[in-house]
Amino acid sequence: MSPARRNRTSGGEPNSGKAVRLKDVAAHLGLSPTTVSLVMNRSPAAKGIPPETQDRVRAAAAELGYRPNFIARSLRRQRTFAVGVLLPEISEGYAAGVLGGIEDQLLREGYFYLVAGHHSKPDLFDDYLQLLTERSVEGLILVNSPIEQALALPAVAVAGHREIAGVTNVVINHEMAARLALGHLAERGHRRIAFFKGHAHSADTESRWQAIVAASADLGLEIDPRLTLQLSGDAAGKEFSPEEGYREGHVFGRKLLETGARFTALFAFNDVSAIGAMRALTENGLRVPDDVSVVGFDDILSAAFQNPSLTTVRQPLHEMGRRAAAELLRKLSASGEDSPAAITIEPTLVVRNSTAPPRSDA
Amino acid sequence: MSPARRNRTSGGEPNSGKAVRLKDVAAHLGLSPTTVSLVMNRSPAAKGIPPETQDRVRAAAAELGYRPNFIARSLRRQRTFAVGVLLPEISEGYAAGVLGGIEDQLLREGYFYLVAGHHSKPDLFDDYLQLLTERSVEGLILVNSPIEQALALPAVAVAGHREIAGVTNVVINHEMAARLALGHLAERGHRRIAFFKGHAHSADTESRWQAIVAASADLGLEIDPRLTLQLSGDAAGKEFSPEEGYREGHVFGRKLLETGARFTALFAFNDVSAIGAMRALTENGLRVPDDVSVVGFDDILSAAFQNPSLTTVRQPLHEMGRRAAAELLRKLSASGEDSPAAITIEPTLVVRNSTAPPRSDA
DNA sequence: CTAGCATGCTAAAACGATTTAGTCCGCCCC
DNA sequence: GGGGCGGACTAAATCGTTTTAGCATGCTAG
Incomplete structure (x- = not known):
C-alpha cells in the first residue's frame, strides 16, 4: 500500500x-x-x-x-538501558517530584524509564511488574509502593514500606526532621505542641513518630496524648488525595480545639493536613502564627502560597529520586555487589510565616 | 563468573x-x-x-x-508498542497532570511510554527526539513543547504552540473559558474587570486573549487598557516556575492598584498569578472577594487551599492527556488517515470563594 | 489406482545488530 | 623456501521471536 x-x-x-x-x-x-x-x-x-x-x-x-537500531542491539547484547518505575499515581505531587530526579539521573546516564501507576492496587502492581519484566527493564525503582516478596530484578525503593532483602531504601532522616521542626519551635519558646500522626498504613508514620518522641525528650518537651491525633484516612489508596488530606487537617484542627487542652504550636504530618488545620484554626478565631504556630512536612508547592505561608520540613524529592536512580545504576554496573540497605537523605527546614514565638500570655 | x-x-x-x-x-x-x-x-x-x-x-x-521476550518480538514485528512523551519538566504540575491521563490511556491499550524533559532547551529537545526515535517509539506526544519542523513520526501536541502539518493539537476551548469566567463575573454585576494577559511566548496567550475580547463584547463589557497587564516572564523556560508566576502576580497586583483605575474584579492568566495578586490586594487593604473578585485559570491543587479559596477555570488536564493518547493510538492504527488538526477540550468553571458580587458602592 | 486435498505440522528466512573465530595476504627471517 | 607473524578484514552464529512456504501422511473421489 x-x-x-x-x-x-x-x-x-x-x-x-x-x-x-x-x-x-x-x-x-x-x-x-x-x-x-x-x-x-x-x-x-x-x-x-x-x-x-x-x-x-x-x-x-x-x-x-x-x-x-536500539531494539536489535538490545536483543543481541541483552541490555535495554531501561528501568521500570512503579508508583501509585504519576500526577500526584510527591511522586512527580521524585520522578523528576529519577529522570535527570537516568537520562544523563543514557537510560530511559518506563512508568506505571498502580493506584495502590496490589493486583495492578503485580500486573505492571510482570509487564515491565517482559519488556526487559534492567532494574526497578519503587516510589511509595509496598512490596511483599523479593523481586527478581535489582531494585531501589523511595519511601518504601518495609525492608526487603536486596532492595535499597531511600529514606528521609526522620531524626533530623524532628529535631529541625521541634528545635525551631522550642527555640522560639513553645512548650505545648500538638501533633498529627500519619495514617497507620503509611510508610513513614512509625519512624517519624519515634523520631518525634526522641527529639521531644532531648529538648525536654512533654508530649500530651490529648494533643496527639492520629490521622485516620480511609481505605488504602485514598491517603494520596490532597483534598482528603486537607479535609482531614480541617477536621482534626477543630478536634484539637475541642479537647480544650492548651497548645501554642502544631507539628502536622504533612503540608496538606497543616493547611487544613490552619484553616480550621483561623475559622475558630485563632490567628496563625500569633496564637498558634504551625509546621508542616514536605514543602509542597502550595505551602509557599498560603497565607500565612507555611513553615515546613522540606523533603528534597528531586534529590531523593536522583539518588535512587544513581544507586540503581550502581547496582546494575558490575561493581556493585555491596549495596547499602538504606540511603538517608537530609531534610531541611523552610522557615516561613506560620511560626512565631507564642504570645507571652499563652 | x-x-x-x-x-x-x-x-x-x-x-x-x-x-x-x-x-x-x-x-x-x-x-x-x-x-x-x-x-x-x-x-x-x-x-x-x-x-x-x-x-x-x-x-x-x-x-x-x-x-x-518483548524485545525479540519488537524486532521481528517492527512494533514496539511504545510512544515517546516530550515535555519541559515532568515534576511541574501541568505536565504531571497531563501525563497522568496519557498514562491511563496508554497502559490500558497495552502501550508503554518513554518520557524526556527538555527543560525548554531546543537542543535538548532535538537530542531527546533523536534518542526516542532510535528507541523506535511509534509516535510522540508533545506537552507544552514548541516544534519548528514537521516530525518523522505520528504526533499529537497538548498545548502546542503552532500548527504543524500532521500534528494534532489538543487545545482548551478558550471561547468557552472566557464565557464561563466573564459570564460568572458579569452575572454577579461586575463591569470593570482587570486582566492579566499571558506571556508573549506562551502558547495559549493569543487565542485566550482573543476569546476574552470576543466574550467581553458579547457581554457588553468594556476592556480598559489601563487594567490590562501583560505578564512579562523572563527568558524562555522560566515561565514554568510557579514561584516566579506567583511573584509576578504579586507585582502586577500592586501595579494594578497604582494605575488608580477602578476595578471590581480580576481575571488572571493562571492560578499562580491570581494567587500572587490576591496576596498583593489584601496586603494593600483590599478584601477578596468583598472589594475585588478574583478568577484564576488552571485549577492547580493549591487553588482550593487558598484563603479565600480560588474561583477558577479548570483545565481537565487528565482528560487532555487521555484524549491526546487516544488520538495518537488512533493515528497508529491502520484506520486513521483522517486525523483532525485539533481536538478541543471543554473547560469548566470551579466556583469557590474568591468571587462575589461587587459592593454596591463600588 | 491415483490425483487431489485436507490435516498437522515444520524448515528456514527474516528482523538488525554484536561477537567469536577465523581467513587471506604479504613479509621477514632463518 | 617455508614457517611464523602481524595486519586487515570477514563468515557465520547468535539474541528470541514471527512468518512464509512447504512437506509428509492419509483419506476420498473419480
Whole structure:
C-alpha cells in the first residue's frame, strides 16, 4: 500500500525509503557489517583497523545518516538501558517530584524509564511488574509502593514500606526532621505542641513518630496524648488525595480545639493536613502564627502560597529520586555487589510565616 | 563468573537458570517453535492446529512459566508498542497532570511510554527526539513543547504552540473559558474587570486573549487598557516556575492598584498569578472577594487551599492527556488517515470563594 | 489406482545488530 | 623456501521471536 511497505529486500538490497541499517553502510563502503560495527562501537577489537578505514566508515555513517537500531542491539547484547518505575499515581505531587530526579539521573546516564501507576492496587502492581519484566527493564525503582516478596530484578525503593532483602531504601532522616521542626519551635519558646500522626498504613508514620518522641525528650518537651491525633484516612489508596488530606487537617484542627487542652504550636504530618488545620484554626478565631504556630512536612508547592505561608520540613524529592536512580545504576554496573540497605537523605527546614514565638500570655 | 553467565547453549539446549524461551517450550513438547508461536499468538494460521495440541501448548507454556521476550518480538514485528512523551519538566504540575491521563490511556491499550524533559532547551529537545526515535517509539506526544519542523513520526501536541502539518493539537476551548469566567463575573454585576494577559511566548496567550475580547463584547463589557497587564516572564523556560508566576502576580497586583483605575474584579492568566495578586490586594487593604473578585485559570491543587479559596477555570488536564493518547493510538492504527488538526477540550468553571458580587458602592 | 486435498505440522528466512573465530595476504627471517 | 607473524578484514552464529512456504501422511473421489 504505502510506499514504505514496498520493501522486498532479502540479503542486502538497497532498501530505499527506510531507515539506514548497518548493512547498508557496509555495502556502501564495500566492507563487512562486522567492520562497520567494530568501528562504530569503538570496540577494542577495532584496534586492528587502520585509522583511515575508521574515518571512511564514520564518514559514510554520517553521510547516510545511520542510526543504530536500539531494539536489535538490545536483543543481541541483552541490555535495554531501561528501568521500570512503579508508583501509585504519576500526577500526584510527591511522586512527580521524585520522578523528576529519577529522570535527570537516568537520562544523563543514557537510560530511559518506563512508568506505571498502580493506584495502590496490589493486583495492578503485580500486573505492571510482570509487564515491565517482559519488556526487559534492567532494574526497578519503587516510589511509595509496598512490596511483599523479593523481586527478581535489582531494585531501589523511595519511601518504601518495609525492608526487603536486596532492595535499597531511600529514606528521609526522620531524626533530623524532628529535631529541625521541634528545635525551631522550642527555640522560639513553645512548650505545648500538638501533633498529627500519619495514617497507620503509611510508610513513614512509625519512624517519624519515634523520631518525634526522641527529639521531644532531648529538648525536654512533654508530649500530651490529648494533643496527639492520629490521622485516620480511609481505605488504602485514598491517603494520596490532597483534598482528603486537607479535609482531614480541617477536621482534626477543630478536634484539637475541642479537647480544650492548651497548645501554642502544631507539628502536622504533612503540608496538606497543616493547611487544613490552619484553616480550621483561623475559622475558630485563632490567628496563625500569633496564637498558634504551625509546621508542616514536605514543602509542597502550595505551602509557599498560603497565607500565612507555611513553615515546613522540606523533603528534597528531586534529590531523593536522583539518588535512587544513581544507586540503581550502581547496582546494575558490575561493581556493585555491596549495596547499602538504606540511603538517608537530609531534610531541611523552610522557615516561613506560620511560626512565631507564642504570645507571652499563652 | 556468575552462574547466569554459564550458558553455552547453541541450538536448543536445556538452558537452565535463565528465562524460558519459545524454543524451550517447543523442545519440552517435541513440537517446533513455529507451532508454539502460532498457538500462543492465536494466529489465524493456527486454525489448522487441533484444539488438543493447542491446549497442550498452552499448558506447557503455563507450566514452564513462558513469557515472550518483548524485545525479540519488537524486532521481528517492527512494533514496539511504545510512544515517546516530550515535555519541559515532568515534576511541574501541568505536565504531571497531563501525563497522568496519557498514562491511563496508554497502559490500558497495552502501550508503554518513554518520557524526556527538555527543560525548554531546543537542543535538548532535538537530542531527546533523536534518542526516542532510535528507541523506535511509534509516535510522540508533545506537552507544552514548541516544534519548528514537521516530525518523522505520528504526533499529537497538548498545548502546542503552532500548527504543524500532521500534528494534532489538543487545545482548551478558550471561547468557552472566557464565557464561563466573564459570564460568572458579569452575572454577579461586575463591569470593570482587570486582566492579566499571558506571556508573549506562551502558547495559549493569543487565542485566550482573543476569546476574552470576543466574550467581553458579547457581554457588553468594556476592556480598559489601563487594567490590562501583560505578564512579562523572563527568558524562555522560566515561565514554568510557579514561584516566579506567583511573584509576578504579586507585582502586577500592586501595579494594578497604582494605575488608580477602578476595578471590581480580576481575571488572571493562571492560578499562580491570581494567587500572587490576591496576596498583593489584601496586603494593600483590599478584601477578596468583598472589594475585588478574583478568577484564576488552571485549577492547580493549591487553588482550593487558598484563603479565600480560588474561583477558577479548570483545565481537565487528565482528560487532555487521555484524549491526546487516544488520538495518537488512533493515528497508529491502520484506520486513521483522517486525523483532525485539533481536538478541543471543554473547560469548566470551579466556583469557590474568591468571587462575589461587587459592593454596591463600588 | 491415483490425483487431489485436507490435516498437522515444520524448515528456514527474516528482523538488525554484536561477537567469536577465523581467513587471506604479504613479509621477514632463518 | 617455508614457517611464523602481524595486519586487515570477514563468515557465520547468535539474541528470541514471527512468518512464509512447504512437506509428509492419509483419506476420498473419480
